[in-house]
Amino acid sequence: MLSQEKLFLIHFSHLNFFYSVDLGRRDKVERERERSRNLIAMWNMRHLARATWNLRQIRWLSAAIPGPCIVRKRGTDILHDPWFNKDTAFPLTERDRLGLRGLLPPRVMSFEQQYERFMNSYRSLEHNTEGEPESIVSLAKWRILNRLHDRNETLYYRVLIDNIKDFAPIIYTPTVGLVCQNYGGLFRRPRGMYFSAKDKGEMMSMIYNWPAQQVDLVVVTDGSRILGLGDLGVQGIGIPIGKLDIYVAAAGINPQRVLPVMLDVGTNNQKLLEDKLYLGLRQPRLEGDEYLAIVDEFMEAVHARWPKAVIQFEDFQMKWAFETLQRYRKKFCMFNDDIQGTAGVALAGLFGAVRAQGRPLKDFVKQKIVVVGAGSAGIGVLSMAKQAVARMLGTDPATEPNCQFWLIDKDGLVTQERKNLDPAAAPFARTFGSENTEGLTEGASLVEVVKKVKPHVLLGLSGVGGIFNEDVLRAMKDSDSPRPAVFAMSNPTTNAECTPGDVFKYVGEHAIFASGSPFNDVLLEDGKMGYVNQANNMYLFPGVGLGALLSGARYISDGMLQAAAECLASYMTDEEIKKGFLFPSISSIRNITTRVGASVIQAAISEELAEGHGDVGSKELYHMSEREIVDYVARNMWFPVYSPLVHEK
Ligand SMILES: NC(=O)C1=CN([C@@H]2O[C@H](COP(=O)(O)OP(=O)(O)OC[C@H]3O[C@@H](n4cnc5c(N)ncnc54)[C@H](O)[C@@H]3O)[C@@H](O)[C@H]2O)C=CC1
Numbered sequence: 001m002l003s004q005e006k007l008f009l010i011h012f013s014h015l016n017f018f019y020s021v022d023l024g025r026r027d028k029v030e031r032e033r034e035r036s037r038n039l040i041a042m043w044n045m046r047h048l049a050r051a052t053w054n055l056r057q058i059r060w061l062s063a064a065i066p067g068p069c070i071v072r073k074r075g076t077d078i079l080h081d082p083w084f085n086k087d088t089a090f091p092l093t094e095r096d097r098l099g100l101r102g103l104l105p106p107r108v109m110s111f112e113q114q115y116e117r118f119m120n121s122y123r124s125l126e127h128n129t130e131g132e133p134e135s136i137v138s139l140a141k142w143r144i145l146n147r148l149h150d151r152n153e154t155l156y157y158r159v160l161i162d163n164i165k166d167f168a169p170i171i172y173t174p175t176v177g178l179v180c181q182n183y184g185g186l187f188r189r190p191r192g193m194y195f196s197a198k199d200k201g202e203m204m205s206m207i208y209n210w211p212a213q214q215v216d217l218v219v220v221t222d223g224s225r226i227l228g229l230g231d232l233g234v235q236g237i238g239i240p241i242g243k244l245d246i247y248v249a250a251a252g253i254n255p256q257r258v259l260p261v262m263l264d265v266g267t268n269n270q271k272l273l274e275d276k277l278y279l280g281l282r283q284p285r286l287e288g289d290e291y292l293a294i295v296d297e298f299m300e301a302v303h304a305r306w307p308k309a310v311i312q313f314e315d316f317q318m319k320w321a322f323e324t325l326q327r328y329r330k331k332f333c334m335f336n337d338d339i340q341g342t343a344g345v346a347l348a349g350l351f352g353a354v355r356a357q358g359r360p361l362k363d364f365v366k367q368k369i370v371v372v373g374a375g376s377a378g379i380g381v382l383s384m385a386k387q388a389v390a391r392m393l394g395t396d397p398a399t400e401p402n403c404q405f406w407l408i409d410k411d412g413l414v415t416q417e418r419k420n421l422d423p424a425a426a427p428f429a430r431t432f433g434s435e436n437t438e439g440l441t442e443g444a445s446l447v448e449v450v451k452k453v454k455p456h457v458l459l460g461l462s463g464v465g466g467i468f469n470e471d472v473l474r475a476m477k478d479s480d481s482p483r484p485a486v487f488a489m490s491n492p493t494t495n496a497e498c499t500p501g502d503v504f505k506y507v508g509e510h511a512i513f514a515s516g517s518p519f520n521d522v523l524l525e526d527g528k529m530g531y532v533n534q535a536n537n538m539y540l541f542p543g544v545g546l547g548a549l550l551s552g553a554r555y556i557s558d559g560m561l562q563a564a565a566e567c568l569a570s571y572m573t574d575e576e577i578k579k580g581f582l583f584p585s586i587s588s589i590r591n592i593t594t595r596v597g598a599s600v601i602q603a604a605i606s607e608e609l610a611e612g613h614g615d616v617g618s619k620e621l622y623h624m625s626e627r628e629i630v631d632y633v634a635r636n637m638w639f640p641v642y643s644p645l646v647h648e649k
């Protein structure tokens with residue numbers, strides 16, 4: 001039997017031959033497309049039955065759908081379009097067909113040579129900047145990646161996918177925070193769309209300025225709470241861009257079909273308002289109905305042009321995060337990543353913390369969990385954890401008493417005695433006067449709460465760097481858990497509540513640690529390694545978005561999010577969990593996302609929310625087996641390969 005690679009080569013060289021004669025006629029292109037689809041389908045049937053799902057196969061499947069690309073440009077216009085550009089890798093036949101002869105050096109390089117060349121320059125940059133301050137090195141790395149992104153998307157996404165563990169900290173947290181802070185100086189080319197308060201009434205026409213015919217995924221921010229860095233106004237655009245890069249790398253969303261969006265409604269950041277080079281609206285943020293009118297108009301415009309696009313809300317300040325989620329969640333296919341994506345990842349981590357103690361999962365209902373930070377992320381985590389408890393006990397989450405959760409914000413322990421208690425925090429405010437007081441009162445300090453409660457898990461989503469100080473961590477040593485868990489989930493790195501070094505030093509080497517941004521593992525005194533988990537919503541949002549897209553769900557339900565969290569939680573074996581590994585390596589992010597995406601589709605099907613996607617109608621989806629759904633997800637993941645380019649006049 002032919003090996004996968006041989007089959008691919010035959011298929012691919014046939015395509016090249018086919019296009020080396022100048023056909024340029026659409027019907028032939030369509031016929032060839034159909035032929036390649038049939039080939040893939042045949043390959044699938046033969047091989048999928050016995051395929052074990054590893055990254056290579058998923059990659060092969062996606063790569064095997066290179067369909068020719070129709071291009072309406074010629075010559076330098078192609079070289080300047082990062083989507084079509086192959087730099088020195090244009091074969092001679094294509095150079096002839098596309099008017100590129102003479103516009104490139106004569107030697108034709110292979111994709112592999114280009115790849116190696118880029119990686120060599122990246123490694124020399126690392127070498128040459130050794131000893132320089134971290135921020136300078138990270139920004140230099142971001143620049144070199146961004147330049148490639150601007151020039152050649154295929155090569156960019158391929159190096160990103162293959163080196164995701166090394167590059168995620170550059171294009172995503174923590175470096176993306178630095179990029180947003182320095183956006184004015186780093187700005188070269190626009191990426192994504194900007195809708196400002198001045199565009200009111202124009203958005204329905206503006207949306208048609210976006211050049212792509214189809215958009216599958218939109219990530220939108222208003223820049224009001226960028227990571228733990230506060231209001232960065234228009235400079236927050238770096239976050240949607242970074243999140244969508246993760247979508248391409250992890251979920252195989254076609255980069256031609258993503259749209260990063262900034263809703264610029266002003267900023268309350270005085271420094272930015274006074275900065276002459278600030279690129280956003282220099283006015284205070286819109287509030288109330290004026291604010292909502294802008295977001296409403298934007299949502300309607302996106303929905304009118306791309307009714308099946310999934311819209312992810314990212315880094316909105318708490319009041320608008322909850323309000324917009326409530327307002328749109330049943331009307332559009334949208335979710336709020338900070339509330340819902342984070343909750344799913346944290347829940348998977350909390351389940352892991354139970355298993356690490358050698359206890360059955362049902363003991364989750366007995367875990368004492370202290371959450372520090374009562375914002376969109378902290379409240380989101382508690383809501384999902386409470387739902388999980390209610391499910392395990394077969395009770396109603398609305399009436400389930402708040403026995404095992406303690407919530408702390410900037411004013412200390414949140415209780416029912418709090419004046420102006422935030423309605424979102426109210427279900428988690430402690431009620432005192434019963435036997436369960438531990439002698440704590442309204443506004444009790446973090447260290448006092450940890451000393452008295454002796455929690456199994458201390459989870460930070462406060463955005464305050466170093467708040468889990470030596471006293472707090474020493475108090476965690478007396479935790480009632482044999483494996484006390486500390487999750488310092490705030491981003492970027494400088495805002496993490498503590499470092500892993502401090503956790504293993506003050507809590508003990510048996511502790512379990514997770515952080516939102518990556519840290520290095522820690523060498524312990526006994527010569528073993530203290531493992532650092534990354535508890536970041538990047539493990540979930542790509543699968544949630546992909547699953548919602550491919551199911552064609554009308555909206556994203558709690559059940560779909562819960563399925564995603566449970567899928568992630570079940571990814572790790574008991575053996576791995578006991579070693580302190582709560583989450584898989586970021587290197588397997590495509591594999592994780594395939595499984596998470598499939599579980600989201602299954603949930604959408606079982607809730608009868610799935611309406612189908614593209615050629616796959618709802619009927620077909622409803623008849624798919626579990627295995628077929630995984631195959632369907634893998635088949636729909638884009639993978640970067642140079643497609644043969646065919647010019648259409
Ligand atoms: N690891 C991950 O996947 C994620 C991490 N995050 C991070 O979580 C942090 C918070 O995000 P949001 O909840 O959206 O922000 P937010 O602004 O809505 O909430 C922050 C909360 O922290 C509280 N807080 C402030 N100072 C405090 C102090 N000294 N002690 C105790 N609590 C204090 C505030 O009262 C507020 O309740 C950010 O740093 C963000 O980057 C957010 C989403 C996902």
Ligand SMILES: CC(=O)C(=O)O
Nearest residue numbers: 227315338491536537
């Ligand atoms: C990870 C993320 O979404 C945040 O820090 O806001």
Ligand SMILES: [Mg+2]
Nearest residue numbers: 314315337338
């Ligand atoms: Mg976020």
